[in-house]
Amino acid sequence: MQGGIPICFPQFGNCGSLEQHGFARNKIWTIDDNPPPLHTNDSKGKAYIDLLLKPSEEDLKCWPHWTACGLLSSRWSHPVLSPALTMHADIDLRSCLHVWWSVLYLLCQNSDVLLTDHVLFSFEFRLRVSLSSDGDLTIISRIRNINGKPFNFSFAYHTYLSISDISEVRIEGLETLDYLDNLYQRERFTEQDDAVTFESEVDRVYLSSPNVIAVLDHERKRTFVIRKDGLPDVVVWNPWEKKSKTMVDFGDEEYKQMLCVDGAVIERPIPLRPGEEWTGRVELSVVPSSYCSEPLDSQHRGL
């Protein structure tokens, strides 16, 4: 889906064996009819909804965070290792091992349940979307490990901002940061400019960014202020002309009126041990540019 705020989880992009950006954005979420209340300090004039995602057996099977069994299975399917072991017919340690491994292999083949990790591993994802009476949008993701195995994940709020014209916007708050450039096989560079501006395709992950980023739209004289927490990285993406033409669900000219600026966790995936919960929060507000340009400099370093 090219628009809105798709949730990229548990993988970002194609850095892994899951579908692009993970399975969360393609799932049917359920509405929690009885959500916990908003924090009393934070409830004034806010409407909110809680959405829940619980993984299917299939999701967990596809998620490659296996430990023992994943390792064993990949060895067994290795084209060289198994034949090499069978060549040794003597009853020595190696052939004993071979018998033992073969038994395990048969068990693994005949039972999805017995040796695979997914049975012991699961999560619950609670997404709270709240809208204040002055138009601020807050999205909070809580991901909890609800079973006996640790797992790692990456995450992004793939936020499509609606802008007047891509050549009229600039992003402040990312200057001097290192970034991974997806257009150069994720090579690491350092941002040299005072602000990020656009003259061609951009597909980058800025690393260890401050918690406040501003996207200034000069033509509309308005600024998106993105405040985030728990999300150290920022994805900046505009496909520009050539890539837009290759995207089936995206108009050839639509790149001119959109810009993705995503709060994300990509460089260092989050490890979640049994019982632990991770929270990633983003707040989007739109203010007149004149109001925002002065104080932002001081806001850049904190939330």
Ligand SMILES: O=P(O)(O)OC[C@H]1O[C@H](O)[C@H](O)[C@@H](O)[C@@H]1O
């Ligand atoms: O087309 P999608 O799967 O939604 O991905 C859209 C874009 O998402 C991110 O910004 C990635 O960094 C890009 O490489 C990708 O093209």
